[in-house]
Amino acid sequence: MTVDRTREAKDGELRALQAALAAEHAAVYGYGVVGGRIGEARRTEARTAYDAHRARRDALVRAVADAGAEPVAAAAGYALPFQVSDAASAVRLAARLEDRVAGIYGDLVRASEGERRRGPPRRCARRRCGRSAGAAGA
Template sequence: MKPSPQPSPANRALEAAQSALAAEHAAVYGYGVIGARAASARATEARDAHGAHVARRDALARAVRELGGAPRAAEPAYALPYEVRTPADTERLAAEIEDRVAGAYSDLVRAADGRLRREAADALSAAAVRAARWRGVGVAFPGLTERR
């Protein structure tokens, strides 16, 4: 049995960029829900995070095109992991969204190089900071929490 060929570095970067783009699409949707239900004290933070994810999403769409791909479109809706009813639910959801985004950027950091890798590292760091703010505590290795 022949081993299957490994994807080229360019293909790995494109696949990771597409995955990060998908995570950003989901984050934009999730923050729409969060913004509608967040406590007034956290509403500005939710709006700022939403704007940051829109900007990252748009930058990733450009990066995917630069890598020779067609950016994946957002889904019409995303399933939330639980019903969001209370301000505490919104904070928990925001932290989970940031953890997922950090995981996607962690993969992109490993797959990319140059400018895209630096941008992915910046996005990973920003997601980890937002997750810590929403959660009230940070994690030792942001982007790797889902891989346990």
């Protein structure tokens, strides 16, 4: 690979890392909404998914910083794709969050090389990332 192609590949991977980080910020916010509306029977499942997204967000912050860039910050708030007013809509939101994050991780896998291409982002791209509250019922 030439120097320009190597730089281009690294820039593409950094953009994909930042996009994945932005998606995880949004997922963490979204699971805050899910947790407030999800039924008691699925609350533990939603909490597990929330914790998984927080952990991946934190890992992405480190990866972006390790790449020499400033990690994208979370927004103060996010527009939800629909009103979340009950347990059923909370489950739908969880499923939507998982689908969106999985798609973004697919982009990260395509832009990456080495361990990042084989590790957690690939697993997230192949299926919903967090065994979420929406995974079984969406």
